Amino acid sequence: MKTGQSEHETGNVLICALCTILVVSIIGSAVLLNCTTRYNVVANQVQSWKAALTAAEAGGDIAYSEVRKTVFDPTHAFSGWSVLGAVHTGSVVSLVNNALSTSSTVDNFYNDPTTGNAWYRIRSKGTATVPGLRRTGMDDRMLTGARGDSLLRKIDFQYDHFVATYGLNGDNIGLALVPVSGPQITRRIELIAAPITPFEAAVKCSTAFYGPGSAGWTDSYNSKNGPYYFAANNPADPHYNDARSGSVEVGGPNFTLGGTIYGNVSTNGGNVTPSSNIQGVIDNNVPFTIPPYVMPTNLPLPQPLPVAVIGDVTVNPLVAGSPTTPNFYLLSSFTGHLKINQAGSAQTYVAIHVTSDIIGSIDIAPGVHAQIFFDGNISLKAGDITNESGLAGNLQFYGISPLDPSVTQSISIDPPGNFAATFYAPSADYHMNGNPDVTGAVVCKTFYGNGNTTWHYDRALATLGDAVDYRIASYVEDTR
Amino acid sequence: MKLSNRRNTHGFTLAELALAIGIGSLVLGAILSSSIALLKALNAVDNYFGTQMQQIRIIDYLNRDVKRGLSVITSADLQSVTITIPNYIIQAGDPEAIANPSLVGTSRTPTISNTPSGPQVNYGSSTTTVVYSISGSSILRTENGAVTTIASSTDQLVPQTTDVELSNTEYTNTSISFLPIFTSGNLPAERTGTTLFSTAYLRNKRRG
Numbered sequence: 001m002k003t004g005q006s007e008h009e010t011g012n013v014l015i016c017a018l019c020t021i022l023v024v025s026i027i028g029s030a031v032l033l034n035c036t037t038r039y040n041v042v043a044n045q046v047q048s049w050k051a052a053l054t055a056a057e058a059g060g061d062i063a064y065s066e067v068r069k070t071v072f073d074p075t076h077a078f079s080g081w082s083v084l085g086a087v088h089t090g091s092v093v094s095l096v097n098n099a100l101s102t103s104s105t106v107d108n109f110y111n112d113p114t115t116g117n118a119w120y121r122i123r124s125k126g127t128a129t130v131p132g133l134r135r136t137g138m139d140d141r142m143l144t145g146a147r148g149d150s151l152l153r154k155i156d157f158q159y160d161h162f163v164a165t166y167g168l169n170g171d172n173i174g175l176a177l178v179p180v181s182g183p184q185i186t187r188r189i190e191l192i193a194a195p196i197t198p199f200e201a202a203v204k205c206s207t208a209f210y211g212p213g214s215a216g217w218t219d220s221y222n223s224k225n226g227p228y229y230f231a232a233n234n235p236a237d238p239h240y241n242d243a244r245s246g247s248v249e250v251g252g253p254n255f256t257l258g259g260t261i262y263g264n265v266s267t268n269g270g271n272v273t274p275s276s277n278i279q280g281v282i283d284n285n286v287p288f289t290i291p292p293y294v295m296p297t298n299l300p301l302p303q304p305l306p307v308a309v310i311g312d313v314t315v316n317p318l319v320a321g322s323p324t325t326p327n328f329y330l331l332s333s334f335t336g337h338l339k340i341n342q343a344g345s346a347q348t349y350v351a352i353h354v355t356s357d358i359i360g361s362i363d364i365a366p367g368v369h370a371q372i373f374f375d376g377n378i379s380l381k382a383g384d385i386t387n388e389s390g391l392a393g394n395l396q397f398y399g400i401s402p403l404d405p406s407v408t409q410s411i412s413i414d415p416p417g418n419f420a421a422t423f424y425a426p427s428a429d430y431h432m433n434g435n436p437d438v439t440g441a442v443v444c445k446t447f448y449g450n451g452n453t454t455w456h457y458d459r460a461l462a463t464l465g466d467a468v469d470y471r472i473a474s475y476v477e478d479t480r
Numbered sequence: 481m482k483l484s485n486r487r488n489t490h491g492f493t494l495a496e497l498a499l500a501i502g503i504g505s506l507v508l509g510a511i512l513s514s515s516i517a518l519l520k521a522l523n524a525v526d527n528y529f530g531t532q533m534q535q536i537r538i539i540d541y542l543n544r545d546v547k548r549g550l551s552v553i554t555s556a557d558l559q560s561v562t563i564t565i566p567n568y569i570i571q572a573g574d575p576e577a578i579a580n581p582s583l584v585g586t587s588r589t590p591t592i593s594n595t596p597s598g599p600q601v602n603y604g605s606s607t608t609t610v611v612y613s614i615s616g617s618s619i620l621r622t623e624n625g626a627v628t629t630i631a632s633s634t635d636q637l638v639p640q641t642t643d644v645e646l647s648n649t650e651y652t653n654t655s656i657s658f659l660p661i662f663t664s665g666n667l668p669a670e671r672t673g674t675t676l677f678s679t680a681y682l683r684n685k686r687r688g
Contacts, residue, residue, distance in 0.1 A: 027518070030522070034522075034526050038530075042529075042532075042533060042536070046536055049540070109590070110591075110592050121589075149537060151628065152540060152630070166586070171587070172583075172585060190587070192590060192601045194599060194601070462598055463594065463599065473601050473684075474566070474590065474684060475547065475684055476548050476565075476568045476603065477544060477547065477548045478568065479544070480585075
């Protein structure tokens with residue numbers, strides 16, 4: 001039997017095995033190091049950075065919905081939010097098993113001097129946790145002189161850098177070293193919610209548009225420049241640009257045109273094609289909805305008289321009032337003739353709530369700014385509407401939407417006559433017969449004009465009227 | 481019993497030695513070439529993902545600025561983008577900072593002005609201009625004249641941005657491609673296969 005063993009051979013195998021393991025381990029660790037770095041950046045840091053913005057925008061949307069409630073549901077606006085001075089602060093909302101959180105503040109930073117409408121500033125911050133250890137760094141590997149991710153994605157590994165550098169509210173007050181519970185990214189945005197005034201187009205209807213007749217047209221002017229005259233076909237006219245804003249906006253696909261529109265046309269899914277009858281931009285992909293209109297709750301108590309307009313009734317306000325505190329009247333019936341005079345020679349503000357149909361006539365003196373809120377329908381001749389100033393913004397009709405959304409109001413204007421007024425009635429079918437010459441704007445459910453109406457939108461209307469909704473007018477990210 | 485403890489005292493023959501050296505050289509060559517290939521592959525993959533991260537960084541920088549932008553203009557060759565953004569932060573030298581130096585670095589309260597196209601939100605009397613451009617193998621971001629290299633690669637990163645302006649909204653389409661260092665013949669598909677696409681809307685020009 002041979003039992004001879006070579007000890008040298010045994011030793012070589014061990015050394016070779018160890019060397020192989022060492023080489024493989026070095027290669028493996030190098031690969032793992034690269035993979036971990038890339039994984040941390042791509043899968044964790046980039047993802048969290050984007051998620052933080054999503055959270056901040058979600059917080060902005062939450063605050064925006066509260067701002068809109070100031071119009072649609074004022075009694076519940078900012079319900080549950082804390083108030084300190086003029087700033088409303090919402091509670092922190094956590095999402096996705098606390099991996100995301102958002103909080104926002106809202107303050108009324110500006111009031112329109114003409115309408116009194118409030119503008120709101122929304123500040124929202126979103127925070128996303130970053131998976132991984134605190135000691136995980138950022139990947140700044142680039143060529144010499146270049147900056148990597150750390151300049152873009154500011155990750156708080158140990159402390160909240162924003163509070164430490166700029167203070168809790170970013171105003172250099174209250175700088176503090178605040179530890180964070182784990183690596184996180186916070187992004188901050190600031191939104192400005194601007195009031196939408198009722199009359200931003202000549203005609204805005206949520207479902208269908210028909211008209212005007214082939215000899216009719218829709219154009220515009222600006223009453224701040226003087227009375228209306230036709231300038232939409234004369235590029236040399238100094239008011240040419242003001243003359244081509246007779247826009248029509250339809251929230252559905254139904255659009256039928258006979259005459260000419262000197263302005264833009266937009267539909268939601270319509271098939272409007274360029275033609276000589278449309279002297280503006282066409283966009284068939286503009287969806288919108290017009291929310292129901294509710295009676296404002298911020299009006300003062302009604303005056304004792306009158307309580308109805310039956311026969312001839314004259315209103316002589318004792319005080320001029322203001323856009324936010326007008327002389328307010330509550331009428332149960334409107335079948336007669338109503339004349340509204342100024343309080344002396346002052347610009348006089350009047351608001352009337354008619355709880356029934358309007359089938360009478362109205363005459364407002366120059367210098368009177370009247371808002372007529374109606375619960376029922378309107379059936380008038382164009383000549384029954386007398387606005388002595390000729391400024392459409394001085395006579396505004398508002399249709400209060402029925403509680404039952406299946407109920408449609410009706411506004412019917414018959415010949416003869418012309419008028420200057422505005423109608424905001426999102427739940428109403430607007431019918432106009434004959435060939436009236438109209439100065440103003442209308443917001444309705446459907447628009448039907450079967451005659452050769454000439455409709456002149458007053459661009460000064462764009463900044464008049466109570467807020468009917470809010471839109472986000474500005475978006476800024478605080479990149480500090 | 482005789483225990484065998486005989487040591488092999490014979491040497492290798494020349495043929496055996498030559499054969500052993502030959503086989504050893506082959507094995508060593510295989511190991512060396514494999515190692516080099518492995519290192520090149522590791523380098524190529526590392527470079528690929530490193531460049532891809534730079535693609536993501538460029539897109540993230542650009543989208544952040546486009547989202548908060550007031551206007552975007554792209555050059556004819558689509559490789560330079562100029563973005564105007566609100567002056568949200570008070571900088572040294574701004575009128576507010578001159579009046580009160582402690583305001584430097586803080587945010588502005590916006591003001592509202594009426595323009596022919598309607599009310600407008602303003603952050604200060606001026607705006608900030610950000611320009612994205614290519615310089616050699618680097619992608620530069622220049623904010624009010626201050627240049628930052630946000631990406632740099634020898635792999636010919638090529639960003640292209642298209643600005644699409646509709647009646648009442650605006651967005652940008654961006655694509656960024658690069659040529660991996662592990663190529664076989666510089667085929668066009670090797671570059672297009674790395675393309676990263678992105679679309680960002682200007683939040684300050686939205687519908688509705």
